Amino acid sequence: MSDDTRTQGYQKMQLELNSDDSVRSENIRQTQANFTYTYGLQETLDAAINFNYQVLKDPNAASNQGMGDSSAYIKWRFYKRGTWSFAVRPQLNLPTGNSNKSLGNGRLGYSAYMISTYSSMKYTVLTNTGITYNDNMIGVRNKLWNTSAAVLVDASSKAKFVIETGASRNTDYTVHQPALFCIAGLIFNPNNKFDIDVGYRKGLNRSDVNHSWGVGLTYHGT
Structure with missing residues (x-):
């Protein structure tokens, strides 16, 4: 889902666990589990690191599983006034996955994102725009972009409905059509510690x- 401009606050932390199960048109299935730890360096500055584990099942090739590429980033909210806020997020993409098993790129890459948030009493609008230098050893495109927008609507004091849409440049050199998607979701907040x-x-x-x-679980610590 699109990132927001919220930061943890000085010396506060957050743990995120999530898992996705995806199917492509070629019946290739990818299951991925992610772990992200975020720490507040300053009131408006976060540092985070992400690890993931992947299972790839391809009916036309060998199936593989193992650790995928990781990432480390900082997020700085540089502007907030009224209902609007803006942040930037530079990121290093770390080659911790095995590129020979299609679990990683095999080389260090980097990304940069611009994030905006508009918040009202009943809904929130997020926009993300990013560029990536996807250096790799697996023969895919290395100059990428992506953009997305999401709307979060309060369903109750403890739940939000989410609608998101986005586009990204295809990593395949032979495909010029951007990848387009939409997401529908629900966020439940049983208390101020968990999402x-x-x-x-x-x-x-x-x-x-x-x-x-x-599906995901987030813990907000102190």
Whole structure:
């Protein structure tokens, strides 16, 4: 889902666990589990690191599983006034996955994102725009972009409905059509310590996944 401009606050932390199960049109299935730890360096500055584990099942090739590429980033909210806020998020993409098993790129990459948030009493609008230098050893495109927008609507004091859409440049050199998708989801906040989310992603063309289900748990610590 699109990131927001919220930061943890000085010396506060957050733990995120989530899992996605995706199917492409070629019946290739990818299951991925992610772990992200975020720490507040300053009131408006976070540092985070992400690890993931992947299971790839391809009916036309050998199936593989193992650790995928990791990432480390900082997020700085540089502007907030009234209902609007803006942040930037530079990121290193770390080659911790085995590129010979299609679990990683095999080389260090980097990304940069611009994030905006508009918040009102009943709904929130998020926009993300990013560029990535996807250096790799697996023969895919290395200059990528992505953009997305999401609307979160309060369903109650403890739940939000989420609708998101986005596009990204295809990593395949032979495909010029961007990948398009939409997501529908629900975020449940049983208390101020935990968030539980579930979502369904549908690819809008053959460049994206056919469909994907995701579930996540977030803990907000001090």
